[in-house]
Amino acid sequence: MNESLDRIFNAKSIAVVGASTDPKKPGHEILKNIVDIGYKGKVFPINPKADQILGFKCYKSLSEVPEPIELVVFVVPAPVTLKIVEEELIPRKKKFNDTVGVVMVGGGFKETGTKEGKEREKRLKELLNSVGIRLIGPNCQGIIDTTSKVNTTFDVGDYRKGGVSVITQSGALSCSFLMWAKAHDLIGLDKFISFGNMADIDVVEVMEYLADVPTTKVIWVYLEGYNDGKKFLEVAKKVSAKKPIIVLKPGRTQAGAAAASSHTGAMAGEDQIWDAVFKQTGIIRAYTLQELYHTTRAFEKLPLIRGNRIAVLTVCGGLGTLCVEEIASSRYLRMASFSEEAKRRLREILAPTATVGRPDGYIDMTGSVTEKLHYEALKIVLNEDGVDGVIFLTTPPAFLPQREWAIELAKAYNSQPEDRKKPVIAVLGFGDSAIESKRTLEENGIPAYDFPEIAVRVMDNMVKYYLYREKAQEA
C-alpha cells in the first residue's frame, strides 16, 4: 500500500490557502464542499483579511496555524504559491513534520507553454521534494474520498459512495461529468484524484495504489499524456489483472494532441503506441464520454461476463434488428445459440407471432407479451449453456403495467446462482412511461440504456476485459 497516498486520502486536517468569503470564488467553494460532504477533520482557512469563513476560524498565514496540517490546498496565483511554499510551508514542515501533501489548484505553470511557467513548475517540485511533501497538480482540483470525506474540489460536494474511482488530468471535465452522473444517481464514487500537470503524483502511482484499495471496484481514467510508456505498461498489466481500468484519452489526431498540449502541457505521443499499450494491458479504451460513463457503471453493477455469446431477447422487432446488427459489427461478441429443447419451450409459451432463433440466439417476443412471460423467457435463456450474457430490448407496450414486467425480468436475473451469474443489460429508454420500468430494473441490478448501440458497446467492452483476464490468469 502506497503510504503517502493513503495518508493524503485520509488526511485528518486541511488548510486552504486563499480561502475566500466571496461565494463566487473557488477559494470559497472548496470550503463549502468540505462542509457539504461532511468532513470531520480540522479545517484551517488561510486569509489575512477574514476572521472566519463558513464557521471556521481564519488564520493570516500557514505559519500561524498552531496544530498539525496534513494536507494544504493552494488557491492563490502561481507566484504567490511559490513564495508561501518557500517562506511558510517548508519551515513549518521542517519544524513539525506534519504535512504529507499539497494540492495546487491554480495554473500558470507548464501548461502555459512558456519558459517561465516550466521553470516555476520545476522549482515548485524541487522545493516540496526537498522536505518530502508530495504534490497533486498544479492546475487541478485535487481529491475526493467518500469514506474519509476529504474533499479539495470546488465542483463536487457530497457524492453517493460506491465502487468507482476516478483518475483525471482534467478536473473540470471529470468533476462536471460526475455531477451530471450524480443527477442520474447510477454511479457510486470511491476515490477521485485530479492532478492536472501531474508534476509529482501521477497516473501510474495512483493506479497502483487503487489496485490495493478494496473499496475500488472499477478505475476510470481521463488521461491526456504520459511520458514513461514502459512504466505505465508494467503497472497497468498488474492492476488490470485485479480490476477493470477504463481510459478516455484524446490525442488520436494531431489537432487533438495540440489542444491537449495547450490544456495540461501533456505530450500526447504517438496514438498507435497508446493503443498497443491499452491492448497489452487489458485496459478498455472508451472513445467517448458516454462510453466511459456507461461502461463504468456496467462494471460497477454487473457480474463479470465469462464468454462472448450474447442472446438477444426483444419485445420490439425494430430495436432487436438494430441490436443484432450491432453485435455482428462488434469486435468480440457473437450471437448465442439455443438448444432445441429451449427453442421448443420458448415457442410453446410465446405468442404465435413470436420469432425464436431466427437468427440463432435471437427471440422477438413481439408486443403480444405478458408480464409473466418476461420472467419465463429470460429464465429459459439464462439457463442455456450456449448463453454468456443477455441483452433485453423493449419499447414498453402501453398496456403492460410498467413496474410489473420489470420486476418479472429482474426476478429471472436475480434467481441465478451468485457464483455463476450471467450479466443482463436492458434497453428501453423510450417513452415517459418507461421511467418507472427503468428505475425498477436499475434498483434490481440490471443497467437500463436508451439505445441498443450503447448496450452492445458496453457488452463488447466487458468481453474484451474477460478475454484479457483469462489470458493473464493462464500466464
Next chain:
Amino acid sequence: MNESLDRIFNAKSIAVVGASTDPKKPGHEILKNIVDIGYKGKVFPINPKADQILGFKCYKSLSEVPEPIELVVFVVPAPVTLKIVEEELIPRKKKFNDTVGVVMVGGGFKETGTKEGKEREKRLKELLNSVGIRLIGPNCQGIIDTTSKVNTTFDVGDYRKGGVSVITQSGALSCSFLMWAKAHDLIGLDKFISFGNMADIDVVEVMEYLADVPTTKVIWVYLEGYNDGKKFLEVAKKVSAKKPIIVLKPGRTQAGAAAASSHTGAMAGEDQIWDAVFKQTGIIRAYTLQELYHTTRAFEKLPLIRGNRIAVLTVCGGLGTLCVEEIASSRYLRMASFSEEAKRRLREILAPTATVGRPDGYIDMTGSVTEKLHYEALKIVLNEDGVDGVIFLTTPPAFLPQREWAIELAKAYNSQPEDRKKPVIAVLGFGDSAIESKRTLEENGIPAYDFPEIAVRVMDNMVKYYLYREKAQEA
C-alpha cells in the same frame, strides 16, 4: 402532389374495425389517440358487441355506417380482415365510392415467412386494388398528421406540430422513439407514416409526396428494405435536392438482415449497394437512433451550413480537446481559421490563461470567463470569413448565473443577418445546474447536446448535406 396520399392524410372520416371497450387493447388506444390529438372529423367504431366507445356511437359492421368513410383502420386478425374487406368494404366502395385508404394494423402476412402469409398479403392487395383503395401496411401503425389531426396509431396521442416528417417500417420503434423525443420536447412533428410490410404505399411514394408538402422541413426514414433500388435512387435524388432526408437502415450485417427479414419480411439486399445509393442521393445515413434524433433536430432548428470550417469555442479544456479530436477524425469537417485581427481582439478581451488559435480555429476561454464574454467572443468568431459554423462547449462554471451566459451566447447567435446565418451548436449537458442553461439555449434556437462527439457528428452530417446540395444545384 400525390392526391391519394393527400386525401388519406386529410381524411374527413375514420372507421376503426375492431374498436374495443377494453383500455388495454390497441383497438381502444387508437380511438383514445384520435381523441387526444383533437381530431375534428367523423369517427365510426365498428364493434358488434358495443353501443358506444369513448362517446362515439358504435356500428356492428362497416355496411351499417350510413355516411362516407374516407379511411378505414383494421385492428382484427388477418383472416377476419380479409373477410371484411371482401364482404363489406368492397361492396361499400362500389356503391358510395367513399374510401380512399385503409390502414392494416395486424400481422399474419408476408412477415411470417410462411406461404399462407404471403398469399394472404397478395390477395389483400389485389382486392383493394380492384376498387382503387390504397393500402397502408399490413403489420403497421398507420399515420399521424399534426395539421389535419388524423391519427391511426395506438402509441402516440397529441404531439407538438413542427417540421419533421417520419416514414417508418417499424411502427413500434418509431412511435416509441417519438414518445421519448416528446418527453424532451425538442422535435416538432408534421406527418408520420408507418407502413410495416409496405404492400402498397411505400417509402418512395411517400418521400416524393413529402417533398411537395411545404410544412415538412426534414424527412426521417427508418427503412429495413426496398426492392426497386433504381426507383429509390431517382426519386431520392430529387427529394434530397429540396430537403434533407435522414435514414436509419439496419442490414449492414448478415445477422441484421436476417432479423429484419423476420420482422417485416424485408429483403435487406447488399448493404454496400444501399451505401452507394445514399451517397449518390445526398441522403444522410444515421448509424444509431441517437444520431437519427440529434441530426434531425439540428436540421429542424438550424440554418443550413454553407461550408465545412468549424470554430471551437470552449470554457473547458478537456471538452475542447475531445471536440477538436472528433473534428479531426470526421469525414467532412475542418477546423476554421481566424484572421490575425480576430486573434488580437480575442486575446485582448479574454483572460491571460486563455488559449487563442492553438490549434487554429480553437479558443479555450477557460473558467475565467464572464457572462458578457460569451457574447463578445462568439460575435467575433461568427464575423470571421474563415468560419462556417461554431461548436461552443462548456461545463458551466458554478459561479456564473446559468440563464445569463446562455442569453449572451444566444444574443450573439441571433444578431446574425437571417440570410447569412451560421449554425451554432452547444455542448453542455453536465451538472444539474445546466438544465436552465440548456433550456435557454434551445428556446433561443441553439441545440444543446450532452457530448462533444454528438455535436461533431451532427455538424458533419449537416456539411455532408451541404456538399450534396451544392453539387446538385451546379448540375
